[in-house]
Amino acid sequence: MKVINVQEAKTQLSRLIDLAASGEPVLLAKHGKPLAKLTAYEPERDPRPLGGLEGLIRISDDFDDEDPRIGALFENA
Numbered sequence: 001m002k003v004i005n006v007q008e009a010k011t012q013l014s015r016l017i018d019l020a021a022s023g024e025p026v027l028l029a030k031h032g033k034p035l036a037k038l039t040a041y042e043p044e045r046d047p048r049p050l051g052g053l054e055g056l057i058r059i060s061d062d063f064d065d066e067d068p069r070i071g072a073l074f075e076n077a
Contacts, residue, residue: 003027006035 002024009016009028016026016038026038 001025001027001037003029003034005032006030 002019004012004016004026006028009026020026020038021040023040027034028036028038
């Protein structure tokens with residue numbers, strides 16, 4: 001991560017924005033103390049609606065029943 005003094009960043013803002021947009025975060029510092037991080041913008045996504053496959057998937061009634069073959073594997077171990 002590139003660390004740039006705020007004073008220097010004022011004169012190179014356009015180049016620093018290009019760096020951040022390409023995926024290279026830039027840390028802005030004042031007197032050597034980190035203050036802010038410049039990163040690429042990621043637009044907010046709409047939340048995905050729940051239940052999109054409702055009615056398309058069927059779960060059998062015995063889904064939660066124990067399988068005797070698997071139980072035997074644990075008992076014989």
